[in-house]
Amino acid sequence: MTTKPTDIKICGLKTEADVRAAVEAGARWLGFVHFEKSPRHVSIETGEALIAAAREVSTEVETVVLLVNPETDMAVELAERWDVDHIQLHGQETNMQIQTIRTARGRGEVWKALPVSEADDLNAVKLYPAADRFLFDAKPPKDASRPGGWGHSFDWTLLKGFRCDRPWLLAGGLSPENVAEAVRISGAKAVDVSSGVEAEKGVKDAAKIASFCAAVRG
Numbered sequence: 001m002t003t004k005p006t007d008i009k010i011c012g013l014k015t016e017a018d019v020r021a022a023v024e025a026g027a028r029w030l031g032f033v034h035f036e037k038s039p040r041h042v043s044i045e046t047g048e049a050l051i052a053a054a055r056e057v058s059t060e061v062e063t064v065v066l067l068v069n070p071e072t073d074m075a076v077e078l079a080e081r082w083d084v085d086h087i088q089l090h091g092q093e094t095n096m097q098i099q100t101i102r103t104a105r106g107r108g109e110v111w112k113a114l115p116v117s118e119a120d121d122l123n124a125v126k127l128y129p130a131a132d133r134f135l136f137d138a139k140p141p142k143d144a145s146r147p148g149g150w151g152h153s154f155d156w157t158l159l160k161g162f163r164c165d166r167p168w169l170l171a172g173g174l175s176p177e178n179v180a181e182a183v184r185i186s187g188a189k190a191v192d193v194s195s196g197v198e199a200e201k202g203v204k205d206a207a208k209i210a211s212f213c214a215a216v217r218g
Contacts (some may be wrong), residue, residue, distance in 0.1 A: 006183055006191035006216050009169060010209055011066065012040030016053045019170065021206035023058045025213035030054055030061055031088065031192070035068045039202030040194060040201065044078065053080050064088050064111070072097055076104045086111060088135065099130035113171070115139040116154045125164055134164065135192055138172035153178075159186035178210035181217065191216060 010022040011031030022030050032047050033040040035061050042050065051063050062085040067075055069091035087101060088111040102110050109132035113126045117139040125134055136159065138152040153173025170188035175196035183191065195201070197208040 004189070006174075008213055008216055009064065009190065009192040010194075010204075010212075011046050011064075011192055012038075012194040012198075012202070012205060014040060014046070014202065015204070016040055016050065016200060017206065018204040019050055019054050020057055021209045022096075022206065023054070023061050024209065026217065027208045027209075028062060028190075028214065029064050029086075029192075031064045031066055031194070032082075032084070033066045035066065035090075035118075037039075037068075044081065046116050047078075047084075048094070049165075055083075062086065066090055069093060072100050072104065074103050079105060079108070080217055084108070086132075092136075095128045102130060109133055111135055113137050116158065116172075119158050122158065122162060125168075131166065133166055134168040134200060135171050137192075151194065151206060153182070156182050156185040159188065161187070174212075176208060176215045179212060180215050180218065 007028040008029055010027045011032055012033050013019055013022060030149055032050060034047055035041055038207035054061060054063055055193040064086045065079060065082060065084045066088045075087055085215060086109040089098065090113040092128055098110050098112060111133045112128045112131040116122065116136045138154040169190040169192045170182060170186050171192035174182055174193045176193055179191060197205055197212050199205040
């Protein structure tokens with residue numbers, strides 16, 4: 001019996017070179033951030049062009065737009081303009097908003113990122129029955145200007161044996177050096193990386209992307 005490979009999301013892509021590097025390395029999902037406070041923010045026009053480029057590179061890779069506390073109409077309109085596969089919500093969105101976005105769009109998944117620092121934080125999955133998929137990320141520093149992308153990890157043993165009725169990704173502080181251990185400890189079937197494959201803040205490194213994916217698969 002063969003084990004299904006761990007799925008990989010490379011997030012915070014900003015250039016066509018980033019897109020090609022992630023696809024060539026074997027990522028399942030490509031993530032694009034539309035949130036101005038993030039060093040990985042891409043404009044509406046740039047995001048649209050990058051997703052079009054991704055379609056040319058691969059017909060199998062899936063695209064995800066990361067939004068933080070968006071207006072419902074804006075989230076749906078942007079997703080349609082970009083022709084993105086899935087929407088990832090990374091703020092204080094409510095279950096009702098998730099359901100409204102899912103219904104209004106009528107296709108693709110809506111993901112909910114949840115900050116984690118202790119075991120009780122995982123119980124938040126019960127608050128979002130409308131979410132299709134979760135992303136468990138480290139809680140941001142106090143008074144942080146953005147909810148993610150800080151390169152911090154949390155205690156992966158919190159996820160050991162964790163049972164969830166929907167699929168989830170492990171995020172937060174992952175890198176080519178630690179991702180294999182993170183998967184082993186947490187039991188994650190999917191992982192998300194952004195800052196861990198950068199040459200500097202907001203600038204992706206193709207070699208690190210390749211190393212990260214090799215470490216996950218190796």
